[in-house]
Amino acid sequence: MRFILTFLALLALALPITARAQSPDLATDLAGVISANRAQIEKPSRQTIAPVVAAIAATGPQGRALLQAWGDRALGLRKSDRLLVITAPQGDAMKLLDAATGADLGTVPKDEVTLLRPNSGVRGVISAAMAGTALSDPDPKRRAGALDALARKGDAAQLTLLRQALDDPDPVLAGRKARLERLLTIQYDPDPAARVAAIGSFGGDTALDFRASLNPILTTRRVALETVPADANIADELVPGRDISREAAYAMLVDAGLAPARLTPQAERQTLAQHIVDGMVGGVPVAQLGDEAARDRAYTALEQQGLVQPAASEAEVTAALERFHFLDVYAEADSDVTDAARAALRGTETRIAMMQAADLSLDALSLASIYFLAAIGLAITFGVMGVINMAHGEFIMMGAYTGYVVQQFIADRTASLLVALPLAFVVTFAAGVALERLVIRHLYKRPLETLLATFGVSIALQQLAKNIFGTQARPLTAPAWLDRALTFNDVVSISYIRIAIFVLALVFLALYLVIMNRTRLGLEVRAVTQNPAMAASMGISPDRINMLTFGLGSGIAGIAGVAIGLFAKVTSELGSDYIVQSFMTVVVGGVGNIWGTLAGAALIGFLQKGIEWFNPANTLAAQTYMILFIIIFIQFRPRGIIAAKGRAAVGA
Incomplete structure (x- = not known):
């Protein structure tokens, strides 16, 4: 009997010990995880760290605190005993907490702690592991960060956590949660019907994340x-x-x-x-x-x-x-899911093709506006006056360099742009007047001599620019409000700079029409162009009108140079990149007609972008094919798209 009582007493004493051994506290669990994976924690690898991170997260709040510190690069080793600690800067010292227990370890000098610095891949694994609990965090920034982490790397377990946290006081985050829940449903929900419904819920969505969720299904x-x-x-x-x-x-x-x-x-x-x-x-x-x-x-x-x-x-x-x-x-076993994914992807690809066509059209329209802006000045000097000015491209280059010089004195990009545009007009207007007075006026009605003379001037101006500014490209920086893009979706977008050039081209089109049709200068230009002798007998000075007309065309080229320089390299060869297209624009559109110049710019812009779409890796070939097309086009329509009906149609 005494033996039995002794045995029962020993058994009663052992039970609490056994219970404690079978239900260790979380700190002991975390300490065990740290001890078993010490090498991985100190030198983590993205490929193998995920199970360790999951084990730490499963230990509870202290484990999540450790992960938070690790992801924030605030986890370190105390040099004296290599204890894993969570650090917090305090002036020149470092406050330490035991990573396993959270116990306060006081402060030490910063050089007494070696901080662990996981790379971005490891931090991404940590963020994904913590995302589930952070989805309901009171801080909206933490919730947004958790959604970002889940979007990069989610799984079936986090889908459950996400569904529990769909209600969000922030409507933007609530929308993001709902969308991400459908995306994760497509990938991880065990119910095929739910996955099919999630795929169908996106309708005509063409976003990249939706397409990325479909691709693994169709692998x-x-x-x-x-x-x-x-x-x-x-x-x-x-x-x-x-x-x-x-x-x-x-x-x-x-x-x-x-x-x-x-x-x-x-x-x-x-x-x-x-x-x-x-x-x-x-x-x-x-x-x-x-x-x-x-x-x-x-x-x-x-x-x-x-x-x-x-x-x-x-x-x-x-x-x-x-x-x-x-x-x-x-790889997907359920045929209903793959059928839904395939149908959705086909519809998406059709819409993307349409969007790519729209994006290509925007690019072509943008290129056409650039060519038109570069050719407006030439439409005046060549189309109206009949002067072949091979130095027109150098006036574009002079305008771009004027913008660059202005930015060296005015730091504010918006203010510098507002100063550079009129100043470029003044500089190139003066250069155009000088060229007309010194060279062009002696060569009227002699196109070959004019071509050779202005070609020589072109070479001289290029060399002068090299001597002044060097051969390296110079930056002409756009204001911050122009250094962005108007984005419609993942496919269709256009930069604000190109939109600004398009608007500027329309402004100069309107300005040209007003000057030529509504002002005394335009009336005198048309009179001198049609019959110089008769205009002179009416008191109009042909020399003065020719000088002003040539200066006006050159000044517009200078403004075009500022606009083009905002996205192109500002070098001494800038003008030569646009002179051929400018002449083609005027000739193809119809010499002497501004509407023809507009049509020519549209034709060349859309044609070049269309050819580049077929052969995107070789833009030089695209330009070659375009020139061949233009040559063939001129054979069949030598007077251009909109031919001027006699000399009287100059201002039409």
Whole structure:
């Protein structure tokens, strides 16, 4: 009896100890995780750290505090004993907490702690692990960060946590949560009907995250099966010799261990020659080995005797290819899900193609506005005056350099731009007047001499720019409000600079029409252009009008240079990049007609972008094809798209 009482007393004392051993507190659990994974924590790798992070997160609040510090690069090692600690700066010192228990360890100098600095990949794993609990954090920034982490790396467990935190006081975050929940449903929900419904809920969505969620569903693997399972989700069945080469198909069988390696004729002959015994090989006389079927029989006999490695003859290869089915099988097992994903992706691709066409049209319209802006001045000097000015591109270059110089004195980009535009007009207007007075006025009605003279001026101006500014490209920086893009979706966007150039081109179109049709200068220009002698008899000075007209065209080229310099390289060759297109714009559109210049710019801009779309890797080829097209076009319509009807149509 005493023995029994003693045993029961010992058992009663042992029970609390056993209970404590079976239900250790979280701090002990965390300490154990840290001890078991110390090397991984000190030197983590993105490929292997996820299980460690998950184990730490599962230990409770202190584990999450450790992860938060680790992700914030506030986790370190105390040098004196290599204890893992959470740090917080306090002036020149560092406050320490025990990472496993949260106990206050006081403060130490900063050089007494070695901080752990996980890379961005490891921090991403940590963020994803903590995202589930942070989805309901009172701080909206923490909730937004958790959504970002889940968007980068979510899983089925976090889908459950996300569904529990869909209600959010911030409507923007609530919308993001709802969208992310549908995306994760597509990828991780075990119910196929829920996944199909989630795919259908996106309707015509073309966003990149939706397409990314569909792609894994439609991933396929190529397999060879002798018997196709009834529930196999087949994407395509491949016929050897048509959809897949016979060699590749048989290589699949060999790699999978379903068939022996192929026997080449040369290897077969060499092997048979090594096994000739008494004029026989595998029971087949040597004299008969000239026949392929006899050689196959001999080799098969050697295989059966175990004298050679098994290998497949051509007939055996054919038989194996006929026996097996070669399939592309979806990684997703449910056919309803893949059907929904495939239909959604087809619809998305159609809409993306339409958006790409819209984006290409915007690019073409933008390029057309650039060409039109560069050609307006030439439309005046060449289209109205009939002067072939090969230095027109250098006036564009002078305008761009004027903008650059202004920015060296005015730091504010908006103010510098407001100063640079009129100043570029003044500088290039003066340069144009000087060129007209010194060179052009002596060469009117002599187009060849004018071309050669202005070509020489062009070379001289380029060299002068190199001497002053050097050969390196100079920056002409756009204001911050222009250094962005108008984005409609993931596909369609256009930069504010190009929009500004488009608006500027329309402004100068309107200005040209007003000057030529509503002002005395325009009336005098048209009069001098149509009949200089008659205009002179009416008191109009042809020399003065020619000078002002040439200066006006040059000044507009200078303003175009400032606009073009905001997105192009400002170098001495800037003008030469646009002179050919400017002449083509004026000639193709119709000499002497501003509406023709506009039409020519549109034709060349859309044509060049269209050719580049077919061959995006070679823009030089696109320009070559465009020039060939223009040459052919002029053969059939030498007076341009909108031909001027006589000299009286100058201002039309």
